[in-house]
Amino acid sequence: MRYVRYEVDGQARLGAMIDSDIVDIEAAWPEAPRTMRDLIGADPAVHATLADRLVQSGAARTPLADCKLLTPLPDPGKIVCLGLNYADHAKEGGHAVPEYPALFLRATSSMIGPQDPMILPECSEQLDYEAELTIVIGRRCRHVSAADAASVIFGYTAFNDGSVRHYQRLTAQWTAGKNFDGTGALGPCIVTADDLPDEASGLKIQTRLNGNVMQDSNTDQMIFGAFRTVEILSEIMTLEPGDLIAMGTPAGVGHARRPQVWMRDGDTVEVEIEGIGTLRNPVVAEKVTA
Secondary structure: OEEEEEEEOOEEEEEEEEOOEEEEHHHHOOOOOOOHHHHHOOOHHHHHHHHHHHHHOOOOEEEHHHOEEEOOOOOOOOEEEEEOOEHHHHHHOOOOOOOOOEEEEEOHHHEEOOOOOEEEOOOOOOEEOOEEEEEEEOOOEOOOOHHHHHHHEEEEEEEEEOEEHHHHOOOOOOOHHHOOOOOEEEEEEEEEHHHOOHHHOOOEEEEEEOOEEEEEEEHHHEOOOHHHHHHHHHHHOOEOOOOEEEOOOOOOOHHHOOOOOOOOOOOEEEEEEOOOEEEEEEEEEOOOOO
């Protein structure tokens, strides 16, 4: 199943994407969870009933092209990100291939949804793109083995880990460059794990900037796969429904190119992951008022 949040008459609604249409979940089943967080954490029986109602209810469909999509998860719990999780990306940046994942956290204030503007900050021109597969955790857990990790993953989505490289490199920690407001785009939907291959492996992942292909790889090139990553993180912390784990980006980022390529005001950036869809955002310069 492919779940979205979308706007109707100024109100956020929860929907299911079926073919090229969206079905309003409340219209299909009035007793269904009303928020994405509640849906993610719901009992499997709820998901089974919802799937039946979406097929049988006859609820009206709205063409996807007529809908304004919102971020699929506006209130994630933790946003844990992996760096250097593709060997070619590590090498292009002059890093050794890691034996343990580089980890950092994103703040919710940095996050936006599909179609929202990615903000080029006034203080730096070095806004870079990073296409990333992202895990959506579905069950509270700790000390989960890789063999059992599938049972705690609700699904996957796409992420553009917009990075302000100048600030990322001011210190050994990456927090500053990874947390500017309006730089982390998520969406367009959350695809349940049963609709994708195990670990979401073997999926084409690509970034396009103004239609030009900048990153072109496959999720089977990740050093740490989804199940091993859940094992590593759940050794450290409790994972909860609605937590996000961004799985790193492949080679082709702007800072490693010669000449370097930065996203500019007026650009359009797209991250596409096979089986999930295309996350498209305009780039807009920050307007700072006195």
